[in-house]
Amino acid sequence: MTGRDRMVVAVLAALAILAAGWILAVSPERKKAGEVESKVQSAQASLAAANAKLSEAKDAQSRYASAYATIVSLGEAVPADQQVPSLVYELDHASGHDHVEFQAINAGGSSSKASLSTATGAESSGGFQELPFTFTFTGSFFDLYHLMDKLQGFTVSLHSGGVAVKGRLLTIDGMSLTPGGSSGEAAGGSTLTGTVTATAYVLPTGQGLTAGATPTGPAGTTATSNSSSSGNPSAPAVVKAP
Amino acid sequence: MRAVNLIPAEQRRSSGGAAGRSGGIAYVVVGLLAGIAVLALLYGSARHSISTREGEAAKLSAEAAHAEAEAAKLAPYTRFAALREERLATVRELADTRFDWAHAMHELGRVLPSDVALTSMDGQIGAAAASSATASSTTSSSTTTASAASSVTSATPPGSTPVFTIAGCATTQSEVALAMDRLRLMDGVSEVSLKSSTKAGSSPSGPSASGSSCPDSFNLEIAFEGLPTPSAPTGGQASQSATTANSETPGSAESTGANGTVGLR
Numbered sequence: 001m002t003g004r005d006r007m008v009v010a011v012l013a014a015l016a017i018l019a020a021g022w023i024l025a026v027s028p029e030r031k032k033a034g035e036v037e038s039k040v041q042s043a044q045a046s047l048a049a050a051n052a053k054l055s056e057a058k059d060a061q062s063r064y065a066s067a068y069a070t071i072v073s074l075g076e077a078v079p080a081d082q083q084v085p086s087l088v089y090e091l092d093h094a095s096g097h098d099h100v101e102f103q104a105i106n107a108g109g110s111s112s113k114a115s116l117s118t119a120t121g122a123e124s125s126g127g128f129q130e131l132p133f134t135f136t137f138t139g140s141f142f143d144l145y146h147l148m149d150k151l152q153g154f155t156v157s158l159h160s161g162g163v164a165v166k167g168r169l170l171t172i173d174g175m176s177l178t179p180g181g182s183s184g185e186a187a188g189g190s191t192l193t194g195t196v197t198a199t200a201y202v203l204p205t206g207q208g209l210t211a212g213a214t215p216t217g218p219a220g221t222t223a224t225s226n227s228s229s230s231g232n233p234s235a236p237a238v239v240k241a242p
Numbered sequence: 243m244r245a246v247n248l249i250p251a252e253q254r255r256s257s258g259g260a261a262g263r264s265g266g267i268a269y270v271v272v273g274l275l276a277g278i279a280v281l282a283l284l285y286g287s288a289r290h291s292i293s294t295r296e297g298e299a300a301k302l303s304a305e306a307a308h309a310e311a312e313a314a315k316l317a318p319y320t321r322f323a324a325l326r327e328e329r330l331a332t333v334r335e336l337a338d339t340r341f342d343w344a345h346a347m348h349e350l351g352r353v354l355p356s357d358v359a360l361t362s363m364d365g366q367i368g369a370a371a372a373s374s375a376t377a378s379s380t381t382s383s384s385t386t387t388a389s390a391a392s393s394v395t396s397a398t399p400p401g402s403t404p405v406f407t408i409a410g411c412a413t414t415q416s417e418v419a420l421a422m423d424r425l426r427l428m429d430g431v432s433e434v435s436l437k438s439s440t441k442a443g444s445s446p447s448g449p450s451a452s453g454s455s456c457p458d459s460f461n462l463e464i465a466f467e468g469l470p471t472p473s474a475p476t477g478g479q480a481s482q483s484a485t486t487a488n489s490e491t492p493g494s495a496e497s498t499g500a501n502g503t504v505g506l507r
Contacts, residue, residue, distance in 0.1 A: 007266045014274035021281040029288035036295040043302035050309035057316035060323035067326040074329050127332045141351065141360075149344035157334040169333060171398050172343050176364040201336065211325055218318035 064217065071210055077155040077169040078128055078201045080209040087200060090167045091135060094150040100139035103193075108132055128201035132173075135196045144177065144194045151198070171199045339469050341367060341404045346466070349428040350406070358421045360410040361459075367469075368403040400471040406464040407437075411456035415439055418460045430466045437461035 001009075060067070079086075088105060095102040137147060154167030174197040203209065212219030313320075343365065354360070412418045418439045425434045439460040 003266075007270070010267050010270040014270050014277070017274060018277040018281065021278060026281050026284045026288065029285055029292065033288045033291045033295070036292050036299065040295045040299045040302065043299045043306060047302050047306040047309065050306045050313060053313040053320075054309045054316070057313045057320045060319040061316050063323065064319055067323050070326050070330065071322075074326075074333055077333055078329070128336075141347070145344055145347040145351070148347060152340060152342065152344065155333065155337055157337040161334075163330060163333050163337065165333075169336060171336060171340050173398060174364075174366040175343060176362070177360075178362050211322065213322055218322040220318035 065215075068210065068213060068215055071213070073165050074163065075203075075209045076167065077163070077165045078203055079168075080203045080207070082131060082202055083168070087133075087168050090154065091151075094154075094167075095137055095139075095147055098139065098143050098146045098150065100137045100143045100147045100194075102135070103138055104134075104136040106134040106136075128203060129205070131200040131202055133198050133200060135198060137194045137196070138191055139194070140190050141177070141192055144192060147194075148172065148175070148196075151196070168200050171201075173197045173199055339400050339471075340398055341402075341466070341469055345429065346404070346406070349430075350408075350425075353424040353427050355412075355417060355420050355424060357417050358410055358412045360408055361456075362409045364407045366405055366407075367398045368405050368465075398469055401468045403432075403468050404466040406466075407461070408464065409459065409461050412439075412458045412460060415441065415458055418458060421460070422462065425462065425464055428464070431464055432467045433465040435463045435465070437463055 084107070091105065092102050137144060139147065151170050152172060155163060155165050155169040157163050176195045177192045178195075179192060346365070350360075350363075410421075412421060418436070422434050422436060425431065437460075439458060442457050442459075
């Protein structure tokens with residue numbers, strides 16, 4: 001074996017030793033380090049998500065009183081049950097202010113004079129349930145115009161993104177004006193009979209006004225959850241005395 | 243005379259070149275040692291990194307678990323806030339997709355010529371023109387139904403077309419034409435079409451036949467533009483509560499409501 005051959009063998013042996021060291025010791029550790037690094041990154045992401053969730057939850061907790069007030073206020077626009085008496089009261093009150101005679105309210109949109117105690121036929125829609133009604137008013141054109149303004153003004157959305165609630169949310173589907181009042185007034189006078197078909201809304205069955213929440217906390221955080229699916233604290237269920 | 247080197251070839255200083263006597267094996271050994279040192283350094287670095295990062299990962303996981311647990315405790319608040327947002331958005335959408343009947347009546351009274359009188363008016367929300375709108379409005383004797391095609395189903399879904407059918411009296415046929423022209427000036431009107439215009443005496447069933455003084459009776463149909471799709475509230479503003487919103491005054495007119503709150507148009 002010449003010196004050159006020995007040199008080649010030595011270099012190859014050294015390279016083999018280094019390669020074996022790399023393959024058997026260093027490379028697995030580096031691979032493991034990479035795995036741990038990805039594990040750390042995953043943990044960081046989990047922590048960030050958890051912190052965001054916690055922050056959101058704390059924010060929701062700090063704004064609970066406001067949210068509760070909003071829910072209750074929206075319950076005036078869309079109550080948990082039909083709340084027909086309060087609707088009648090609101091209509092009568094609004095029409096009285098505008099010199100309009102509130103003649104009739106028919107549940108279900110029918111033309112017959114049905115009992116007001118039951119507004120039947122609530123139709124389920126995507127979110128809220130629909131309650132169709134037909135209202136009949138008498139008054140002048142401009143009085144009826146003011147009344148329509150009020151009916152739709154019970155609940156209006158604001159440019160700021162909020163909602164101003166001072167009564168039931170009503171969607172007017174149709175309206176007809178015909179001459180003459182209900183008391184036999186001759187057609188040709190200034191009095192018109194306005195028949196309005198409208199839709200009121202009710203919360204989905206079983207959801208409840210506050211979903212079991214109380215002023216002190218939502219359902220699941222306090223032992224007391226006396227708020228239920230019935231009752232609307234901001235909409236009095238009374239009928240104005242004649 | 244030629245010089246002759248008498249030193250044996252294997253003992254000459256420059257016999258192996260840079261390899262020296264060992265024939266370069268020494269360099270190989272040094273290189274091997276250096277390589278092993280580098281490998282050891284890399285190995286140590288990796289081990290250190292592993293131990294450090296594993297501790298860090300464990301710490302982060304523990305923190306995440308703690309935060310998750312805290313968030314889980316407050317989950318009812320989050321759900322309640324979501325419920326509030328959902329209801330607020332639903333009410334907003336329903337309110338925004340309504341047709342402004344009062345404004346239409348106001349416009350009608352504003353544009354009609356003084357010589358023209360209305361005898362009746364019938365307004366209905368027609369079916370949505372868009373294929374996505376699935377609700378349909380029917381005649382006045384039936385109720386409007388709407389299917390649950392979207393998250394919120396309004397009785398008057400976006401795209402529905404309000405239509406007014408009016409009957410009235412005018413002094414002349416020209417007044418009817420003028421009335422049609424004027425009605426086109428109404429805000430949001432897309433089309434005004436004439437159904438009939440009959441001069442008194444020309445038809446036995448006309449208004450004049452019933453004894454009223456109506457020189458020219460007419461029937462018109464006024465079609466409005468489709469109801470708009472509700473716009474999303476401005477960023478972050480939707481969280482304004484309905485209660486506080488009562489005190490805002492973005493509208494042009496205001497009226498005091500039955501319970502003392504301020505309604506805005």
